[in-house]
Amino acid sequence: MQTDTPGSAPKTTNPPPRDAIKRALGERARAAGFEIMRITRPGAIPQAGERLMAFLADGRHGTMDWMEANADRRGDPRQLWPEACTVIMLGMSYAPERDPMEALGEPLRGIVSTYAKRADYHDVMKRKLKELAGSLERETGEAVKVFVDTAPLMEKPLAAAAGLGWQGKHTNLVSRDAGSWLFLGAILTTADLEPDTPERDHCGSCSRCLDACPTKAFPAPYQLDARRCIAYLTIEHKGHIAEEFREPIGNRIFGCDDCLAVCPWNKFAGEAREARLSTRIELDDPPLADLMALDDTAFRLRFRGTPVKRTGRDRVVRNCLIAAGNARDTGLLPSVASLLGDPAPIVRAMAVWAYRRLASPEAVAAARNLHYPGELDPDVRKEWDTGTTS
Template structure:
């Protein structure tokens, strides 16, 4: 009787998930990823997390769902397709434009997913009794291993979750519950001998299949990294100013949205391929207005301009020089330093030398002075 009732609860969950817009729902147990803790410890030991100190601080809770919440008995994993309608790599050839990762071209998915999870969790709790907790990826939950254990997909060689139905384009969320639900079977790894995601990486961020060194990853460099981007990676960034979709885009399991299932979030037209010229002109108020409700807003205007200036330097477009020169006097050292590099890529040597004589003499920030000293001319 109890088993039949639990199966009924699970069907109820699947119906509720579909009703609010999730594409996949599956269940696993809190002890389903025993290897995750050791893999996380090795990742941290190798320093592959870069400056993301929060990963070290939450490692114990992240390694085991039961440590995060001892009362949990079942974990409900949910996934929402956000696949693009068009090839996101096409914008990389348009050097006067900026490439923003597909997931960030609309509203912040954390807000969208969490609201939907709360709807499902409250209805489930009302029917099943017991307690529930909802998590999106800002919490110390290893969502990808749990989703793989639940059978939603498998972690590909690029370390992201891959689904046979939706490829690499899935937002994940979880509901922890004290209710005991029948778990689903894990998904099998279907990568085979394919290494397309590894070979396309512009910065060689994968030291081996299924391992990512975030310190070399463009998503990390443009979003998480707070200081100047190391010169060795700047050319490889191209016009990617927020995240990178290369390894996701080439996965052979992908289907563009119009060929398969409709993605739940449509890209804003003004964020698909914005002009670098317009982005370089953003002050703080304009940046906040443009990216209101977008995850891009979280990195702040200075980091965003750092990225846009590197894209400008890679563009070969000398019509951007007036804006680059203006940003040499920006209040932020991070912006000024990136502007020096962009100037070195775009300006004629005599112009660069003239500006260096005038501006470097009064520069007080060591990182910006280093840019003036080492700029290519």
């Protein structure tokens, strides 16, 4: 998100040489916990706007209408702030301590994406970026603006242009220093700093990230169809999840790390430094039964300070019910049954789906007789009518 300009320092009459400014800023960035800092120009991504428009025209953004709302500004940073001369791109590692795919073998637990197991990176990075931007403003007297993720700014193409890494075949940034585990932030400034050389693509013939995707969300290398992406389905998508994606989701209840986790460049990521706030583990992959028992208040308390809270209780419980249905463990039946009458239709629908997979035909028939007559939501009724028994 864009933050307020850190201050309004007067123009410095004799600022230090720009190479000294850049060197000092890089040292402060590393001290703040950023893995990499590189610099580019606002006009360094001329193809980004065209590619974005093609992505939107194909409908691959799904229900993420916010991508369309500022598409013209999103494709060119100069539309966002015409006076900006320099884009300072920073990357902060969130490399996990263990392979996140190991949890796929624990079906009674819900897998939370690595980035969301810690303090919300928006808050962590915004604070650190504002400190860096403030020091640059005081040193040069130039204007600065800070961005973290949600503003109409295409961080990944800018990061590649700056030399932090390259956009891999999974469309995420890959770094030779941090693999596929980087949070990105940007400082735009009117200061004129020397740009760095863009990084070239080092993916070669590797296709591990494409092959690892459970839902085949990559129509081709370097292309993503978000409508098929588990991260989109479990986090961004607010409605019912189509049946074709439910089994592939497995026990992933918030995001999916598969395409990131298999990247061979991760071997250079190293272990996260314990002192770095953005990588401090705050929650593990929790038991499904515990999560399905949460009401809204308990959910907010359980996930406060993490990105999971922003998605909301109903969507996360919906995802947990899909995971419960995939677990095929009858020990989860009481938890699933308790949600057949939940106030949220997206929860009720997936409770029906999971119940059909776990309960006996006789129990399913009895539950249907109890709940179906008063059910008004057509999608929930459809689950009762056409859900798969096994």
